[in-house]
Amino acid sequence: MLELIKKGLIFEMFTANISDITLTEYMNDKYHNREDKDNIFGVGITDSEFRKFIIDYLLGSDWYVVDPLSQNQINEIALFDILNRHSKKFKKERKIWEKFVNLKKGE
Numbered sequence: 001m002l003e004l005i006k007k008g009l010i011f012e013m014f015t016a017n018i019s020d021i022t023l024t025e026y027m028n029d030k031y032h033n034r035e036d037k038d039n040i041f042g043v044g045i046t047d048s049e050f051r052k053f054i055i056d057y058l059l060g061s062d063w064y065v066v067d068p069l070s071q072n073q074i075n076e077i078a079l080f081d082i083l084n085r086h087s088k089k090f091k092k093e094r095k096i097w098e099k100f101v102n103l104k105k106g107e
Helices: 002-007 009-014 023-032 047-059 071-086 088-105
Strands: none
Touching (some): 047 071, 071 088
C-alpha cells in the first residue's frame, strides 16, 4: 500500500473524475471493461465508487466538505444533503422534528 501511495496511484484511484457522467455512461464503462464477460451477474461497485458516484450525481461534482472530518462524518453530511434536496418525506419529517425541538426549548 505504501508503494502505491509513493507512486501516486492511491491518489489517482480516489480522485478518478466521474463528474458530469450519466449513470448509463458509468455502467457501460464498467461492463465494457469487465474481465469475466460470461458472468450473468452484475459487475458490482465498491462502497467508495458508490459514494463518489451518488454524491457527484445527486449533489453535483462541485460538492465538498471544508471541515477536516472523517469519511463517516462526511457520509452523514452527504446523506442529509441528498435527503434534504431530493426527499419530500425527509423534509416533512425534519419539519416535525424541528417543531418538536422548538417546543421542548420553550418549556
